[in-house]
Amino acid sequence: MNKHVYFLTAATAALLTGCSMAPDYERPPAPIPADFPEGGAYQADDAVSSAPAAGHLPWAEFYTDSKLREVITLSLENNRDLRVATLNIERMRALYNIERSALLPTVNAxxxxxxxxxxxxxxxxxxxxxxxxxxxxxxxxxxxxDLFGRIRSMSDAALQEYFATEQASRSVQTMLVSQVATAYLTLAADQARLELAKTTLKTREDALDLVTRRYDRGLSPLLDVHRAQAQVDAAQVSLVTFVQLIAVDKNALNLLAGTTVPADLLPGDLDSIEPPAPISAGVSSLVLLNRPDIIEAEHKLMAANANIGAARAAFFxxxxxxxxxxxxxxxxxxxxxxxxxxxxxxxxxxxPIFDPRTWAAVRVSEADKKIAIAQYEQVIQSSFREVADALAVRGTILQQLEAQREFVQSESEVNRLSNVRYVRGLDSYLSVLDSERELYAAQLELVSLELVRLSNQVKLYAVLGGGWQPLDEPGGGESDAVVN
CATH class of the missing domain: 2.20.200.10 (Outer membrane efflux proteins (OEP))
Structure with a gap:
C-alpha cells in the first residue's frame, strides 16, 4: 500500500512544482509626460500647492458641507449602480474560487x-x-x-479579473460621489438663478408700471409700454424655466441617492454651500497610476498575460x-x-498531435494582450487630459470670476444711468431695454462661472483618484484583498 501513497505524493509534488508558460509580466511605461502642464493657464496659489493630494484625502474630508456629506452617504447606501458593482465583486470572487479549486482533486463518496x-x-x-x-x-x-501551468494560468487570470472588478467598484463609487456633488451644486445654482429671475421680474414689473404712468401722462409712446410688457413676459418665461430645472435637478439627485433626499438636506443657493477643501495635483503625473480605473485596466492586462500561459500550455x-x-x-x-x-x-x-485551434488560441491570447496594453495606455492618456483640463480651469476661473463681477457692476451702472436718462427724456426706452438684457445675462453668467469653479473642484478631486476612500482607509493603490 505504501507504494501507492508514494505515487500520489510524487504526483502532488509534481503538481505543486509545475511550471508556468505565461510570459513574465512587465508594466508598460506610462505614455504621458512626467509632470502636469505648467504655464499661465495652470497657475495655482500657495495654499493649493501645500494642500494634500486627492488620493490621500477621504471624500468626507474633502466635502466640508455637512448637508452634502449626508446626501453622499445616502447615495453610497442606496444607489443601485454601486450596489450592482459591489455584487459583481462577489461574483468574480466566486468565479476565481471555481478556477482555483481546479488545482485540487474533487473527492466524492x-x-x-x-x-x-x-x-x-x-x-x-x-x-x-x-x-x-x-x-x-x-x-x-x-x-x-498541472505540470505546465494551464490551470494555474487560468486561475491567475481569474484572480486578476477579480481584482479588476474590485477596482471597477471603486471607480463607480468615485464617479457616484462626483455626480452627487455636481448634481447638488447644479441644484444650488438653479436655485440662485431662480432668485435672480424673481428679482428681475419684480424690477421689470416696476419698470412697466413706470412706463405705463408716463404713457398715461403723454410722456412715453404706446410702443414703450409694449416693449416693457415684453420684458416682463420674458422674465416670467425665464422664471418658469428655472422652476422646471429645479424640479429636474431634484429628480436627478434623488436617482443618484437611490431614495428621496429629505427637504432639509437640499441646498439653498451657491453661497449657502461650504466649498470643498483645497487639494494639490501632486508632484508627478505618475500619481494617476493610483486611480482605480487605471489599476483596473492593468489588472485586465495581467489577466490577458496569464491567458497566454494557458493557451501555450495546451501544446503540452x-x-x-x-x-x-x-x-x-x-x-x-x-x-x-x-x-x-x-x-x-x-x-x-x-x-496533442495536431489541432490548428491550439495555434489560433495562442494568437488570440497574444492579440488580447496587445489590445489590453492599448486600452491601459488609453486610460492613462485620458486621465492625464482630464486632470490637465481641470487644472487649466482652476488656474483661470478666479480671474474669470473677478472680471465677470466687474462686468456685472458696470452693467448695473449702465442700467441705472439708462433709467435716469429715460426718465429725464434724454434717451429712448430702447437703451433701457438693452441695459436690462445685458445686466440679466451678465448676472446669469456670474452664477454659471461660480458653478464652474465649484464643479471643477469636484471634478479635479475625482480625476486625481479621490472619492472611493472610506474614512479608515486613506490613499489608493493595489488591492490587498484576501480572497477566501
Whole structure:
C-alpha cells in the first residue's frame, strides 16, 4: 500500500512544482509626460500647492458641507449602480474560487447496490443464478496534474479579473460621489438663478408700471409700454424655466441617492454651500497610476498575460489521475467486514498531435494582450487630459470670476444711468431695454462661472483618484484583498 501513497505524493509534488508558460509580466511605461502642464493657464496659489493630494484625502474630508456629506452617504447606501458593482465583486470572487479549486482533486463518496438474475441457459452451471454486489467507496476521478501551468494560468487570470472588478467598484463609487456633488451644486445654482429671475421680474414689473404712468401722462409712446410688457413676459418665461430645472435637478439627485433626499438636506443657493477643501495635483503625473480605473485596466492586462500561459500550455501533454478506495461484498451485511477492502488507481496521459485551434488560441491570447496594453495606455492618456483640463480651469476661473463681477457692476451702472436718462427724456426706452438684457445675462453668467469653479473642484478631486476612500482607509493603490 505504501507504494501507492508514494505515487500520489510524487504526483502532488509534481503538481505543486509545475511550471508556468505565461510570459513574465512587465508594466508598460506610462505614455504621458512626467509632470502636469505648467504655464499661465495652470497657475495655482500657495495654499493649493501645500494642500494634500486627492488620493490621500477621504471624500468626507474633502466635502466640508455637512448637508452634502449626508446626501453622499445616502447615495453610497442606496444607489443601485454601486450596489450592482459591489455584487459583481462577489461574483468574480466566486468565479476565481471555481478556477482555483481546479488545482485540487474533487473527492466524492459513493455507494452502489446491484442484483441480477442470470437464466439457466446462460449460466455455466445450467441453473438460474441470482447475484448481488454491494460497494461503498470514495476517491477522485480525472484530477489533472498541472505540470505546465494551464490551470494555474487560468486561475491567475481569474484572480486578476477579480481584482479588476474590485477596482471597477471603486471607480463607480468615485464617479457616484462626483455626480452627487455636481448634481447638488447644479441644484444650488438653479436655485440662485431662480432668485435672480424673481428679482428681475419684480424690477421689470416696476419698470412697466413706470412706463405705463408716463404713457398715461403723454410722456412715453404706446410702443414703450409694449416693449416693457415684453420684458416682463420674458422674465416670467425665464422664471418658469428655472422652476422646471429645479424640479429636474431634484429628480436627478434623488436617482443618484437611490431614495428621496429629505427637504432639509437640499441646498439653498451657491453661497449657502461650504466649498470643498483645497487639494494639490501632486508632484508627478505618475500619481494617476493610483486611480482605480487605471489599476483596473492593468489588472485586465495581467489577466490577458496569464491567458497566454494557458493557451501555450495546451501544446503540452495532460496527465490525469483516478483513485478510489472502499469496500465491496456480495452480501450487504458483510460490506464492512475485515478483508472486504478494495482500491483502484490509474493515470491517463493525453498528448496533442495536431489541432490548428491550439495555434489560433495562442494568437488570440497574444492579440488580447496587445489590445489590453492599448486600452491601459488609453486610460492613462485620458486621465492625464482630464486632470490637465481641470487644472487649466482652476488656474483661470478666479480671474474669470473677478472680471465677470466687474462686468456685472458696470452693467448695473449702465442700467441705472439708462433709467435716469429715460426718465429725464434724454434717451429712448430702447437703451433701457438693452441695459436690462445685458445686466440679466451678465448676472446669469456670474452664477454659471461660480458653478464652474465649484464643479471643477469636484471634478479635479475625482480625476486625481479621490472619492472611493472610506474614512479608515486613506490613499489608493493595489488591492490587498484576501480572497477566501
Amino acid at each position: 459513493g455507494a452502489s447496490a446491484d442484483r441480477a438474475r442470470t437464466p439457466a441457459d446462460l449460466s455455466y452451471s445450467n441453473t438460474s443464478v441470482t447475484a448481488s454486489q454491494y460497494s461503498a467507496d470514495f476517491g477522485f476521478a480525472s484530477w489533472e496534474l 501533454p495532460r496527465i490525469s489521475l483516478t483513485a478510489a478506495a472502499g469496500t465491496a461484498s456480495s452480501d450487504l451485511s458483510g460490506l464492512f467486514k475485515s478483508g472486504q477492502g478494495m482500491w483502484a488507481y490509474g493515470a491517463q496521459i493525453t498528448m
